[in-house]
Structure formats: C-alpha cells, structure tokens
Amino acid sequence: MNDKNLVRNQVKDSLSQLSKPLYEDFSFKIAGRLFEDEDFKKAKVIGITISKQPEVDTYQIIRKAWELGKQVVVPKCHPKEKRLTFRTLMEFSQLESVYYGLLEPIEALTTEVSADKIDLLIVPGLAFTMEGHRLGFGGGYYDRYLPNYFGKTLSLAFKEQIIPQFPVEEHDIPVLKIITNDTTINIK
Numbered sequence: 308m309n310d311k312n313l314v315r316n317q318v319k320d321s322l323s324q325l326s327k328p329l330y331e332d333f334s335f336k337i338a339g340r341l342f343e344d345e346d347f348k349k350a351k352v353i354g355i356t357i358s359k360q361p362e363v364d365t366y367q368i369i370r371k372a373w374e375l376g377k378q379v380v381v382p383k384c385h386p387k388e389k390r391l392t393f394r395t396l397m398e399f400s401q402l403e404s405v406y407y408g409l410l411e412p413i414e415a416l417t418t419e420v421s422a423d424k425i426d427l428l429i430v431p432g433l434a435f436t437m438e439g440h441r442l443g444f445g446g447g448y449y450d451r452y453l454p455n456y457f458g459k460t461l462s463l464a465f466k467e468q469i470i471p472q473f474p475v476e477e478h479d480i481p482v483l484k485i486i487t488n489d490t491t492i493n494i495k
C-alpha cells in the first residue's frame with residue numbers, strides 16, 4: 308500500500324468517527340463561511356460536487372446558490388476517457404445514481420458548460436495540506452481537469468482533513484483556498 312492510500316485510510320477513519328450532529332454542525336459552519344467569501348459572492352457560475360458522506364454537505368450550498376440566482380454546474384465522470392465534464396443543475400431531480408452510488412447529472416436533462424464559463428470551482432478531496440495540495444479519492448479526474456481550468460478554486464474540508472503532509476507529485480495543482488469549520492486558509 309502506498310503512502311497516499313495510507314493517508315486516505317487514516318482520514319476516512321477519522322471522518323467516520325464524526326457523529327451526525329457534528330457532521331451537520333461542521334458542514335453548516337463551513338457553508339456559512341463559504342457564503343461570506345468574496346469568491347463565492349462574485350461567482351455567477353459555480354462548479355460543485357454532489358456530496359456523499361463523509362464529505363462536507365454540498366446540498367445546502369447548492370440550494371443557497373440557486374436562491375442567490377447563481378448557475379450551479381456539477382460534474383459528470385466519463386470513466387472510459389477518465390475525464391470530467393460539468394453540466395448545469397437546476398433541480399435535484401436532474402440527478403441519477405451511477406457507479407459507487409455517486410449522483411451525477413442526467414445528460415438528457417442537463418447541458419454541458421465549458422471550463423472557461425465556470426467562475427469558481429469547489430474542488431473535492433479527502434485530505435489537504437496547508438499549502439493547498441489535495442489528495443483526491445483516487446480517480447484522478449480533477450487532476451486531469453484542473454490544468455485546463457483557469458478560474459478560482461477552493462476546497463471545503465473538516466479540520467480532520469487538514470494534515471501536515473503527504474506525497475505531492477509535480478503535476479498536482481494546489482487549490483487557492485481551503486474553508487474549514489473554524490478557519491479559511493488562503494494559499495496565495
């Protein structure tokens with residue numbers, strides 16, 4: 308097992324110990340911090356994943372973005388090419404369950420939005436360093452998407468997901484900001 312998998316398992320372990328009340332409380336605090344963030348306020352088009360536990364809850368963020376009149380785009384994985392596209396989501400009923408129980412936009416009901424149209428991309432991850440490096444869930448989809456994305460990036464994380472270090476590869480692109488339940492870490 309490589310170091311990255313070791314880190315993944317350790318973080319998954321500590322996240323699995325978050326009680327439902329703490330998970331809800333921390334997710335709520337992170338969302339509140341995000342709503343106050345200038346990048347979020349200014350963004351007209353926001354790329355965000357549909358969370359599943361133990362990731363920070365994004366449903367409340369998506370609802371708020373809709374309320375504010377923002378366009379929400381969510382990722383669709385294309386496993387054959389191992390690539391990611393983003394599609395406009397106007398209601399949760401436009402989602403379907405695909406492999407691993409992940410929810411993705413139904414192609415027939417949604418339209419694709421190109422990377423240059425997304426103002427703010429909320430990048431998922433399992434673990435993060437203070438320098439903004441992220442350890443994903445192992446699919447590499449965002450690693451392939453980020454080199455061609457030039458808007459703002461940030462990640463949402465419980466404090467348990469911030470760790471001192473893990474192996475970083477040259478092609479890893481750090482996010483510009485990490486919002487946790489008790490602080491905002493500005494990388495640049």
